[in-house]
Amino acid sequence: MTLLNIDGLSVRFRLRDATVQAVSDHTFAVRRGELLAIVGESGCGKSVLAHALFGLLPRNAEVSGRAILDGVDLIGCGEKRLAREIRGRRLGLVPQSPATALTPVRTGRRLLAETLRAHQRDPALADSLAEQVGLDAAALGKYPFELSGGMAQRLVTALALAPDPALLIADEPTTGLDRPLVDHTLDLLRRRCDSGGTVLLITHDLAAAERVADTVAVMYASRIVEHRPAADVFTAPAHPYTCALLNALPDRAFQPIAGHPPMLTALPAGCAFAPRCTHADGACATLPAGPPVACHHPLVTEAAA
Numbered sequence: 001m002t003l004l005n006i007d008g009l010s011v012r013f014r015l016r017d018a019t020v021q022a023v024s025d026h027t028f029a030v031r032r033g034e035l036l037a038i039v040g041e042s043g044c045g046k047s048v049l050a051h052a053l054f055g056l057l058p059r060n061a062e063v064s065g066r067a068i069l070d071g072v073d074l075i076g077c078g079e080k081r082l083a084r085e086i087r088g089r090r091l092g093l094v095p096q097s098p099a100t101a102l103t104p105v106r107t108g109r110r111l112l113a114e115t116l117r118a119h120q121r122d123p124a125l126a127d128s129l130a131e132q133v134g135l136d137a138a139a140l141g142k143y144p145f146e147l148s149g150g151m152a153q154r155l156v157t158a159l160a161l162a163p164d165p166a167l168l169i170a171d172e173p174t175t176g177l178d179r180p181l182v183d184h185t186l187d188l189l190r191r192r193c194d195s196g197g198t199v200l201l202i203t204h205d206l207a208a209a210e211r212v213a214d215t216v217a218v219m220y221a222s223r224i225v226e227h228r229p230a231a232d233v234f235t236a237p238a239h240p241y242t243c244a245l246l247n248a249l250p251d252r253a254f255q256p257i258a259g260h261p262p263m264l265t266a267l268p269a270g271c272a273f274a275p276r277c278t279h280a281d282g283a284c285a286t287l288p289a290g291p292p293v294a295c296h297h298p299l300v301t302e303a304a305a
């Protein structure tokens, strides 16, 4: 059953002399129990997508399209309803910058207990939540400024989990963690989905997505260019950009992608990857249809059908 239905979602920022097109025409659904990983290079619009869903965009943002979570349009329902009914119980966010998200004058234990209480949950769950994210009791007694980056990261993850949200958006939840803790966090998200929860994992770490995702959406320059089951994306990528991303991994060809992504203030009318793509031709001057694969020359043709 579908939990989140996104239809034609776009976000642009108006600047004095330019417009930043940060999210372009996203249409996708997330099933209950699904772990969808959104991957793509730095600056492609992943966090802006998360903030649009959470209703956290700055004033210069213009949002269009719809994002229906459990019957409620997150884009159109208004700040009051978002604050009262949505953030917390239905929608949780692990923010990308934990340090700025933590209230400095309370210990981790107190922050967690307050969040639990605010959502009618037992504040005594604070210690077990901390344990789930790999924080020990001593760390929980510290103030945010006393925490390392990795500890703060685990605390914001525990805080986002505290209300037990129907959909958890985790924006780079493994930043600052060493490998065992990265895996610990990823496995926690996987278990959450296995027991009926739903997670949208935003990451630039393809290995992380490969470890736990059911489905993967690959973003390039504000658009989703490929959105398919994870096993297919990692074994038979269909978009040349996905293929190039995988080939850049150290344990694959370790071949960096030539060139740079376009400025989001000057996106081309056609395929934005065409200038870097060895398969590009005249057809790429027009916008390809898709996903599942937004490409005029997909590498796996049946996937584009």
Ligand SMILES: Nc1ncnc2c1ncn2[C@@H]1O[C@H](COP(=O)(O)OP(=O)(O)OP(=O)(O)O)[C@@H](O)[C@H]1O
Pocket: 013, 020, 022, 040, 041, 042, 043, 044, 045, 046, 047, 048, 049, 058, 060, 096, 204, 264
């Ligand atoms: N308030 C804003 N005004 C103008 N541009 C913005 C604003 N917020 C974000 N952007 C731009 O939107 C684009 C997408 O940013 P976003 O943070 O979503 O990237 P990202 O994919 O999350 O990257 P990273 O992996 O580095 O976190 C960037 O070019 C960024 O500069």
Ligand code: NI
Pocket: 046, 047, 048, 096, 171
């Ligand atoms: Ni980001």
